[in-house]
Amino acid sequence: MTTPALKFPAQDAPASARAPRATVVALPSPKRKPLAARLRPVLGVIAANVVPPFIVLMLLVGLWQVLCSSPTSPLPAPTTIIQNSWELISNPFYDRGGLDKGLFWHILASLQRVAIGYSLAAVAGVGLGTLIGQSTWAMRGLDPLFQVLRTVPPLAWLPLSLAAFRDGQPAAIFVIFITAIWPIIINTAVGIRNIPQDYRNVAAVLRLNPLEFFIKIMVPAAAPYIFTGLRIGIGLSWLAIIAAEMLIGGVGVGFFIWDAWNSSLIGDIIVALIYVGIVGFILDRIIAGIGAFVTRGTTAA
Amino acid sequence: MSAYLKLDHIDKTFVRGATTTQVLKEVTLEIEKGEYVSIIGHSGCGKSTLLNIVAGLTTATAGGVILEGREVNAPGPDRAVVFQNHSLLPWLTVYDNVRLAVDKVFSGTKSRAERNDWTLHNLELVQMVHAKDKRPGEVSGGMKQRVGIARALAMEPKVLLLDEPFGALDALTRAHLQDSVMQIHATLGNTILMITHDVDEAVLLSDRIVMMTNGPSARIGEVLTVDLVRPRRRLELVANPTYLKAREAVLKFLHERHRFVEAA
Numbered sequence: 001m002t003t004p005a006l007k008f009p010a011q012d013a014p015a016s017a018r019a020p021r022a023t024v025v026a027l028p029s030p031k032r033k034p035l036a037a038r039l040r041p042v043l044g045v046i047a048a049n050v051v052p053p054f055i056v057l058m059l060l061v062g063l064w065q066v067l068c069s070s071p072t073s074p075l076p077a078p079t080t081i082i083q084n085s086w087e088l089i090s091n092p093f094y095d096r097g098g099l100d101k102g103l104f105w106h107i108l109a110s111l112q113r114v115a116i117g118y119s120l121a122a123v124a125g126v127g128l129g130t131l132i133g134q135s136t137w138a139m140r141g142l143d144p145l146f147q148v149l150r151t152v153p154p155l156a157w158l159p160l161s162l163a164a165f166r167d168g169q170p171a172a173i174f175v176i177f178i179t180a181i182w183p184i185i186i187n188t189a190v191g192i193r194n195i196p197q198d199y200r201n202v203a204a205v206l207r208l209n210p211l212e213f214f215i216k217i218m219v220p221a222a223a224p225y226i227f228t229g230l231r232i233g234i235g236l237s238w239l240a241i242i243a244a245e246m247l248i249g250g251v252g253v254g255f256f257i258w259d260a261w262n263s264s265l266i267g268d269i270i271v272a273l274i275y276v277g278i279v280g281f282i283l284d285r286i287i288a289g290i291g292a293f294v295t296r297g298t299t300a301a
Numbered sequence: 302m303s304a305y306l307k308l309d310h311i312d313k314t315f316v317r318g319a320t321t322t323q324v325l326k327e328v329t330l331e332i333e334k335g336e337y338v339s340i341i342g343h344s345g346c347g348k349s350t351l352l353n354i355v356a357g358l359t360t361a362t363a364g365g366v367i368l369e370g371r372e373v374n375a376p377g378p379d380r381a382v383v384f385q386n387h388s389l390l391p392w393l394t395v396y397d398n399v400r401l402a403v404d405k406v407f408s409g410t411k412s413r414a415e416r417n418d419w420t421l422h423n424l425e426l427v428q429m430v431h432a433k434d435k436r437p438g439e440v441s442g443g444m445k446q447r448v449g450i451a452r453a454l455a456m457e458p459k460v461l462l463l464d465e466p467f468g469a470l471d472a473l474t475r476a477h478l479q480d481s482v483m484q485i486h487a488t489l490g491n492t493i494l495m496i497t498h499d500v501d502e503a504v505l506l507s508d509r510i511v512m513m514t515n516g517p518s519a520r521i522g523e524v525l526t527v528d529l530v531r532p533r534r535r536l537e538l539v540a541n542p543t544y545l546k547a548r549e550a551v552l553k554f555l556h557e558r559h560r561f562v563e564a565a
Contacts, residue, residue, distance in 0.1 A: 198384055198388035199388065202384075202390070205456075216401065220390070223392075295392075
């Protein structure tokens, strides 16, 4: 049925008033019908993914409301939070100068610190990881040191960092850096060490120089490992920045939470926690997304 | 006179801690230009080690490899290897895998357009142009090995080294690829050194078959010249007396040596 219809407009245009023409008109109609039908499974998928978390969330919020609705409850119920912290929820962009800003500005300040510290950690981590993955000597020399240092809790670095930099801002950035770098180093090193001998042989036969080998073989071959490290690193950075900001003060969501505690604004704390959780989730998804994009094909050997 | 490729008294000893294992002993072999030589032997006899020494991926403990009158002891594109497990880079497309080799080898001598043409030409030789934009993970095992061959051919090697290139393939795919390799050999006249453990494959493809004794201290046991005219067709050879005789000789060699080792 379709074949004559396809041939027609190109060649036999003069002899058009024939039966096959009717099939040309008939062709688009079966296409249009599935459009509505096609939406149904898509909607089904969305419903299947959105409805369960929505129901669970509603149940939990309901439970919370019931548990905290008594006047003697130490923590506010959801309705109380919405009443007391409505300005914070409704307008994250207000800025009354000083530290009295909307949550957006606090989160932005925290994100800036994380961006700087984490970027430095990513560059240094991949570099050092490559070094200890590639050189047995460097691994034997540095690995024990790294294994000890990485167990030091992030906040334990803060006083030392404050002493060294004499300022809160670089000190906080250093804490992010030192927190994020260990998983990046270790995962990169494992990735480099796990590059199959076959790829090294190919590089040897082609006589790739060290730079070409690094760009064309090492980085793509180790990319899945590197991105695992980067993903753990961004999660830890976000954990550490909140704690560090509580101590150093200034604009930042960590300070905001501490300030709310000092002002006994428990509702504000809970609103901030929700923001922190969502931002942490988005950061993780961004790194995972970049990783999935960059390493496509690598895992399907 | 001196041969095109010469393996000169090659010894290989592996030292691990206090134990030393001699893998190869006094291996000497001369290969002429355009010749197709197979090395056959049981697994563990060091034939892959020998190929790696020729490729420069492993160094010989004693002796050396001479190609066109010059000693070679580091890997290079003049001795391109087709690896047993294809060794394609999974993050590159079929085209880019070959192009990487072409770009590296001909960066100074061919223009961009010429390198593109040369890449496509070599993919055409192995009938893989249709899948040039696919990644290795998206094509079959036989196709991957075709790309591996194209990549090696694209380097215009003086010697093509095949390390059990069809070992991981099913019988039908293997037969297809063997025919392809025979055709390429007939067209381009490459010098080929192939490792195999398949007797039929060795007889079908080779001008000479080098039979290795069992390790440790494996040596060249016998060298058999296969006097079959080319082009060879596998169906016509099934009842060919020369073919059957060669096959029998190789089987006898492997069979006897194998039993010898079991007794020892």
